[in-house]
Amino acid sequence: METVTNWISENSDLLIHYAVQFVLALVVFFVGLRIAKWCNNLTQKAFAKRNVDKAVGSFCGSIIYALVLVGTILMALSQVGIETTSFIAILGAAGLAVGLALQGSLSNFASGVLIIILRPFKSGDYIEAGGKAGSVRKIEIFSTELNTPDNKIIIMPNSAIMSGPIVNYSREQTRRIDLVIGVSYDADLKKAKSVLKSVLDAESRILKDPAYTVAVSELADSSVNFVVRPWVNKADYWPTYFDLMENIKIQLDANDVGIPYPQMDVHLHKTGE
Structure with missing residues (x-):
């Protein structure tokens, strides 16, 4: 016990330094998290003011939220002394491995981009796709949310929607x-x-x-x-x-x-x- 006390006494300045850095990292993370949410909401409101489809605004807002969140995490890690350049390289290598392991998720992301570009449906349309039917509530990065007539919520992977025929019952008047x-x-x-x-x-x-x-x-x-x-x-x-x-x-x-x-x-x- 006396050895631990002596070690703490000798390294008190270093411990205080790391404690302050850790607290600052937490502050950066939580502030960045709020900024990411704010950017997401701001993007959706900006799209709504320009009468852009709600689903498009939700999709773009989700992408901006993810990018800001990744940047926030990197800033928080650099605050505690982790070298972010090497971390980014490690993250890239890990991302490649994770990408190979999560091919389905990447397929969902690519399908989400295609949905936004091709616009086979918009928010509020009643569609039938992937064996399910419902009104489109929003389009996320990896999935699309449908609301059925009996008020059930269906979370459809974007790849399941784009891999087969899409029947849009609402496009024509x-x-x-x-x-x-x-x-x-x-x-x-x-x-x-x-x-x-x-x-x-x-x-x-x-x-x-x-x-x-x-x-x-x-x-x-x-x-x-x-x-x-x-x-x-x-x-x-x-x-x-x-x-x-x-x-x-x-x-x-x-x-x-x-x-x-x-x-x-x-x-x-x-x-x-």
């Missing part, structure tokens, strides 16, 4: 509703077609141009199938879809046009003994 309505083989087809058209004509949300389509598409096993294809504004798609399904059933019943159940005809033949 109009959408076509595709319905298949089956009627009985005993039904009057002209009457059934007239009923379907009357339901469409009574729906104010259906667009006049382009015109809707009502046509026989298939002579199926148990029914004669009509395709009903009206066009609506994208915001009216689901409300119109649900109302049409209900009104078509009501009007077909009111006009005695049968909607058959799946059925099979079985013929029995009596054979002699």
Whole structure:
């Protein structure tokens, strides 16, 4: 114990020096961390003022945040006496090894850059990609955040999005509703077609141009199938879809046009003994 006390007494100036340097390094780190967050927020606000897509601002803000944070860490290390030049060389070598080990993450980063450049979708668009569907909330460096209609959050790797087809339901202002309505083989087809058209004509949300389509598409096993294809504004798609399904059933019943159940005809033949 006495040896430790003597050593501390003899090296008190050195210990105080390193303690001060360590405290300064912590101050530099936490101040730099706040600056990185401030730069991230400032970048996103700057993009928002220029009416740039929110997802683009979030992506660029994330990159700036990462760069400022790396610079802050290097400054903090130099404050405690670590030679940053050699550290950067070591960091570069380590980065190469980590890069080889994390090829998937680098692929996600490259895919994120492609999303920003090619702009297949923007923030707020409802898309289907990588087997998932939802509204785009923001695009990060490695992932894209989707919000599903039932309010679930999906974190999609950017590489999973760019590796397959992307269906954007929000880019165009109009959408076509595709319905298949089956009627009985005993039904009057002209009457059934007239009923379907009357339901469409009574729906104010259906667009006049382009015109809707009502046509026989298939002579199926148990029914004669009509395709009903009206066009609506994208915001009216689901409300119109649900109302049409209900009104078509009501009007077909009111006009005695049968909607058959799946059925099979079985013929029995009596054979002699």
